Amino acid sequence: MKKIFSQRFPEMMRDTGVLKNRLIFFVGLNTGYVTDGLPDDRYVEFYRRRSSPRLHCAIIGNVVIPEGHGSNPSTPMLTQDKIWGRIAAEIADQGTVPGIQLATTWPDYQGMRSFVGQDHEAVISSSRDIVMSIGRSGALKVISAFEEGANLAIDHGFRHIQVHGAHGYLLSLLIDQRINPHADEVLKELSEAASNWISKGVDVSIRISLRTGAENFDLYGGDEFNDNIASTPFNYIDLSSGFYNIDKRLIYPSRPDIVSSRLDETLAVASRHPRKDFIYSGKAMSNAGHLAADNVHLGICRDIIANPDFLNVGVGDRGCKNRSKCHYFSRGMQSLTCALWEDNNDDK
Numbered sequence: 001m002k003k004i005f006s007q008r009f010p011e012m013m014r015d016t017g018v019l020k021n022r023l024i025f026f027v028g029l030n031t032g033y034v035t036d037g038l039p040d041d042r043y044v045e046f047y048r049r050r051s052s053p054r055l056h057c058a059i060i061g062n063v064v065i066p067e068g069h070g071s072n073p074s075t076p077m078l079t080q081d082k083i084w085g086r087i088a089a090e091i092a093d094q095g096t097v098p099g100i101q102l103a104t105t106w107p108d109y110q111g112m113r114s115f116v117g118q119d120h121e122a123v124i125s126s127s128r129d130i131v132m133s134i135g136r137s138g139a140l141k142v143i144s145a146f147e148e149g150a151n152l153a154i155d156h157g158f159r160h161i162q163v164h165g166a167h168g169y170l171l172s173l174l175i176d177q178r179i180n181p182h183a184d185e186v187l188k189e190l191s192e193a194a195s196n197w198i199s200k201g202v203d204v205s206i207r208i209s210l211r212t213g214a215e216n217f218d219l220y221g222g223d224e225f226n227d228n229i230a231s232t233p234f235n236y237i238d239l240s241s242g243f244y245n246i247d248k249r250l251i252y253p254s255r256p257d258i259v260s261s262r263l264d265e266t267l268a269v270a271s272r273h274p275r276k277d278f279i280y281s282g283k284a285m286s287n288a289g290h291l292a293a294d295n296v297h298l299g300i301c302r303d304i305i306a307n308p309d310f311l312n313v314g315v316g317d318r319g320c321k322n323r324s325k326c327h328y329f330s331r332g333m334q335s336l337t338c339a340l341w342e343d344n345n346d347d348k
C-alpha cells in the first residue's frame with residue numbers, strides 16, 4: 001500500500017514541484033443551500049469564500065437540467081433565474097473559473113441513506129430496467145436536455161461544463177455499454193454536444209465512476225468503458241468511483257485501502273491515455289506526491305469544505321479530519337455542515 005503523504009502542503013508540494021502544471025479543481029458538491037429549488041445566499045457565500053487565484057475551477061455540483069429530476073429535495077434546478085449568473089460572477093470575481101456539474105436522475109429515484117447497500121446486483125438489475133423503460137429515443141431526449149442545460153449555463157457565465165456520468169445517476173447508466181445496449185449511440189450524441197460547447201469557448205468534462213461497488217458487475221468491461229469515455233472530445237475526464245445506492249464509501253473514500261485503490265485505478269486509466277487530461281479525487285492532495293504523469297490534475301472536495309483557506313500557503317494542514325458531518329443527506333439533514341466549522345467558531 002502506498003504511503004499517504006502527511007498534510008503538510010501545499011507549500012511542500014509547491015517546493016518539490018509536485019503541483020507544477022497541475023490544475024486544482026473544487027470538485028462537484030451538492031451543498032443543499034437551496035430554497036424553493038434555487039441556490040440561496042448561503043450558497044453564493046460558500047463559493048465566494050472558497051474561490052481564489054489558487055483554485056483553477058470550482059464545479060458547483062449536481063445541478064438538475066431542465067425537465068430533469070433531483071437526487072434529493074435540496075438539489076438545485078437550473079433555470080433562467082439570475083441567481084445562477086450571480087454565482088458564476090462571484091466565483092469568477094475571486095479569480096476562479098466558474099464550473100457547473102449538470103445532472104439528472106429519474107422520477108421515482110430515491111437516494112439511499114445508509115453508506116453501503118444490501119443487494120448490489122439488484123441495483124444493477126434495476127438500472128438496466130430503467131434504461132430499457134426510457135428506450136433509445138428517450139435516451140437521446142435526455143442528451144438534448146443536457147444540451148439545453150449547458151447552453152443555459154454558458155449564458156449564465158459558467159466557463160466549465162461538466163456532465164455527471166457517475167454515481168448511478170441517469171447519464172452514468174446511459175453511457176455504459178454494460179447497462180445500456182445503445183450506449184455507443186448515446187456517447188456519439190454526447191460527444192457532438194461536447195464539441196459544440198467547446199466551440200463556444202468553454203472547457204468541458206465528464207465525471208464517471210471507475211467502479212460501481214457491485215463486485216460481480218465490476219469484474220468485467222471496466223477498462224473498455226473507461227477507454228470509450230477517454231476517446232470522447234471532453235477536455236477532462238473526472239474519475240470518481242462508486243454508485244450512490246451501492247457503496248458510498250467509494251464516492252467519498254476515507255479508509256486507506258479505498259483511497260489507495262482509487263489512486264491506483266486512476267493512474268492506470270491516465271497512463272493508458274497520456275494525451276487526455278484527468279481529474280483525480282479522493283484525498284487527492286494527500287496523495288499528490290504519487291502523481292508522476294502530467295495529465296492528472298487534482299480534484300479536492302472535503303478539504304476545501306472544511307477549510308475555505310485550505311489552498312493558502314501555511315494553512316494546508318487544516319483540512320478535512322474525516323468527522324463525516326458533511327454527509328448531511330445520509331444523516332437525514334437538509335444542508336452541508338462540517339465539524340471543523342463548529343470547532344473553529346463557524347469558519348464557513
Ligand SMILES: Cc1cc2nc3c(=O)[nH]c(=O)nc-3n(C[C@H](O)[C@H](O)[C@H](O)COP(=O)(O)O)c2cc1C
Nearest residue numbers: 027028029030061062252281282283300301302326
Ligand atoms: C457533502 C458532499 C457532497 C457531494 N456532492 C457531490 C455532487 O453533487 N456531485 C459529485 O459528483 N460528487 C459529489 N461529492 C463527491 C466529491 O466531489 C468528491 O469526489 C469526494 O468527496 C472525494 O473527494 P475528497 O476526498 O477531496 O472529498 C460530494 C461529496 C461530499 C462530501
